[in-house]
Amino acid sequence: MAKETVLTLLAKKAAGEKISQMTCYDYTMARLEAAAGVETILVGDSLGMTMQGYPDTLSVTMEEMIVYARSVVRGAPECFVIVDMPFMSYQVSVEQAVANAGRLIKETGANAVKLEGGAAVKEQIKAIVDCGIPVCAHVGMTPQSANAFGGFKVQGKDEASARRVLQDAFDVQEAGAFMCVLECVPATLARIITQKTRMVTIGIGAGPDCDGQVLVAQDALAMGVDGFRPKFVKHFAQVGECIQDGVRAYVEDVKAGTYPSEEFTYAKSDLGPALAVELEAAF
Numbered sequence: 001m002a003k004e005t006v007l008t009l010l011a012k013k014a015a016g017e018k019i020s021q022m023t024c025y026d027y028t029m030a031r032l033e034a035a036a037g038v039e040t041i042l043v044g045d046s047l048g049m050t051m052q053g054y055p056d057t058l059s060v061t062m063e064e065m066i067v068y069a070r071s072v073v074r075g076a077p078e079c080f081v082i083v084d085m086p087f088m089s090y091q092v093s094v095e096q097a098v099a100n101a102g103r104l105i106k107e108t109g110a111n112a113v114k115l116e117g118g119a120a121v122k123e124q125i126k127a128i129v130d131c132g133i134p135v136c137a138h139v140g141m142t143p144q145s146a147n148a149f150g151g152f153k154v155q156g157k158d159e160a161s162a163r164r165v166l167q168d169a170f171d172v173q174e175a176g177a178f179m180c181v182l183e184c185v186p187a188t189l190a191r192i193i194t195q196k197t198r199m200v201t202i203g204i205g206a207g208p209d210c211d212g213q214v215l216v217a218q219d220a221l222a223m224g225v226d227g228f229r230p231k232f233v234k235h236f237a238q239v240g241e242c243i244q245d246g247v248r249a250y251v252e253d254v255k256a257g258t259y260p261s262e263e264f265t266y267a268k269s270d271l272g273p274a275l276a277v278e279l280e281a282a283f
């Protein structure tokens with residue numbers, strides 16, 4: 001598969017070809033996602049929940065994003081890899097945003113950074129883009145602001161809120177974002193943004209008319225342990241069940257002493273009978 005770039009992704013939007021994106025946080029999974037043909041990978045700060053067990057994304061640090069993103073880039077060199085800027089790595093000042101975006105690109109080899117927000121982060125997006133770093137924006141329900149929203153709630157449902165999301169989308173486009181995640185917004189609003197902007201729109205809980213779709217891998221593959229499933233999440237495979245079945249079978253075999261059987265034992269390099277007798281006698 002040829003390496004995806006900003007240009008190939010924009011060309012896909014122009015041609016009406018849908019774009020696949022999935023989150024990923026480690027090397028093994030990156031190899032699997034790339035082999036399955038995913039075009040863009042998001043090293044999302046959702047890793048705070050999926051990989052670290054926090055209730056939200058707010059505790060994730062720059063150092064943690066760098067460790068996870070490096071592993072993903074090594075596993076999926078053919079994919080376009082986008083790394084999330086964690087909470088408070090870009091809000092404090094434009095200078096800090098640029099320095100942290102630079103670190104994410106330099107220290108991981110990723111292709112773009114993603115930051116949440118609209119009008120409030122215009123200056124940051126512009127400054128990062130001016131440094132030659134592609135930016136994916138993220139508007140609608142932005143999880144880093146869940147406390148301000150009163151939870152993970154659909155945005156853009158009433159007129160004022162819909163106008164705000166639309167304005168956010170135009171603001172981040174004007175600032176230079178080439179891609180924009182639209183999270184948990186009405187499908188019609190996502191369609192309007194997709195049609196009226198040049199940006200590649202990537203929907204999550206935003207209906208079918210975005211240029212592409214993203215899902216958290218653990219959601220799409222039914223790897224959650226708490227059983228919660230948001231309305232927009234489709235389970236494309238029962239990987240959680242498959243892993244549990246495999247681990248259960250392993251535990252059963254170990255307990256029963258049936259693993260490792262002869263098939264899984266180094267017979268040829270085993271001690272000869274004479275040496276075995278000698279060693280047994282020696283101790």
Ligand code: KIV
Nearest residue numbers: 023044045046181204
């Ligand atoms: O962190 C993340 O995984 C995200 C997606 C949900 C879009 O931002």
